[in-house]
Amino acid sequence: MNDPMVSTDWLADHLTDPHVKPIDATWFMPGDPRDAKAMFEAAHIPGAVFFDLDAMSDLSSTLPHMLADAATFAIRAGVLGLGRNDTIVVYDGHGLFSAARAWWNFRVMSHNKVYVLDGGIPRWMAEGRPLKTGTPRPKLSPFDAKLDPALVRDIQQVSTLLQSGTEQVVDVRALTRFEGTAPEPRPGVRSGHMPGAKNLPFTELITNGALRPRDDLLAILRNSGIDPGRPLTATCGTGVTASVLALAMARVGHAAAVYDGSWTEWGSRSDTSVVTGPA
Numbered sequence: 001m002n003d004p005m006v007s008t009d010w011l012a013d014h015l016t017d018p019h020v021k022p023i024d025a026t027w028f029m030p031g032d033p034r035d036a037k038a039m040f041e042a043a044h045i046p047g048a049v050f051f052d053l054d055a056m057s058d059l060s061s062t063l064p065h066m067l068a069d070a071a072t073f074a075i076r077a078g079v080l081g082l083g084r085n086d087t088i089v090v091y092d093g094h095g096l097f098s099a100a101r102a103w104w105n106f107r108v109m110s111h112n113k114v115y116v117l118d119g120g121i122p123r124w125m126a127e128g129r130p131l132k133t134g135t136p137r138p139k140l141s142p143f144d145a146k147l148d149p150a151l152v153r154d155i156q157q158v159s160t161l162l163q164s165g166t167e168q169v170v171d172v173r174a175l176t177r178f179e180g181t182a183p184e185p186r187p188g189v190r191s192g193h194m195p196g197a198k199n200l201p202f203t204e205l206i207t208n209g210a211l212r213p214r215d216d217l218l219a220i221l222r223n224s225g226i227d228p229g230r231p232l233t234a235t236c237g238t239g240v241t242a243s244v245l246a247l248a249m250a251r252v253g254h255a256a257a258v259y260d261g262s263w264t265e266w267g268s269r270s271d272t273s274v275v276t277g278p279a
Helices: 008-014 036-042 070-079 099-108 120-126 155-164 175-179 214-223 242-251 262-266
Strands: 020-024 087-091 114-117 168-171 232-235 257-259
Touching: 008 020, 008 120, 087 099, 087 120, 099 114, 099 242, 114 120, 155 168, 155 232, 155 262, 214 242, 232 242, 232 262, 242 257, 257 262
Parallel strands: 020 087, 087 114, 168 232, 232 257
Antiparallel strands: none
16 A cells, blocks of 8 residues: 555554554643543544553653653553554544544654554544444553664754755645744743744645645645645644654655654744744
8 A cells, every 4th residue: 555544444444453453642732631641542443552642752751752762662652552463554533633643653753654543533433434432451562662763853954954055845834833923832932933944734734634635636736836846844833743744755755754753842842943924
């Protein structure tokens, strides 16, 4: 399967395969009162486990849900019953939002048999497909993880890329946040964007809770001044919706890196340049 997405039909046909593992990676923005874990316990796809973006992260970092090291990630994935030979299918309660970040987490840890469920659990439920309740108790499984440095960027790398122009840096936050006319949702984070970054709101990549078709994505990228064939680093608020752009790039046949710290890191530091207004 070359596409990073799988359909609800495909997952339904493979639910009895012991090596196909659905995971629910629903996550909500700060201030949203909804409880993703409680929602999972109330209704999830049969065989699924709950992937907590924050619990799977580097718990020593002051930044939200930063990547854990490979050894730690492997242990935590194994606790979820995920194995080295499993095909992982990620979904979320939005349709397509935080599932992309979980997909990228596995990709950056060199587990390539990972896909996103097109339309997420909203489509699954709308089609009247089976659901389970409660908290699963998966068996511990050996999981291999090795960080792929080609798929992740840190602040020093992004700063260099912006100065050299050797890689496109694309910010997928809403235009108002990018231009600095809307405040950031996290205290202490400046408004605006990185000098030299381009803007493509991640919402333009999605329709009805699903990733747009390949040809549509190519047209959107090119109309936004982005060359899909050139190296690209995606950034957003905390690395969640940047992963939607990485997913879109995978659908059009190209890899993209994600700036893990994203704007929360860049905009909260005093040694980084911030500009407002149009790019």
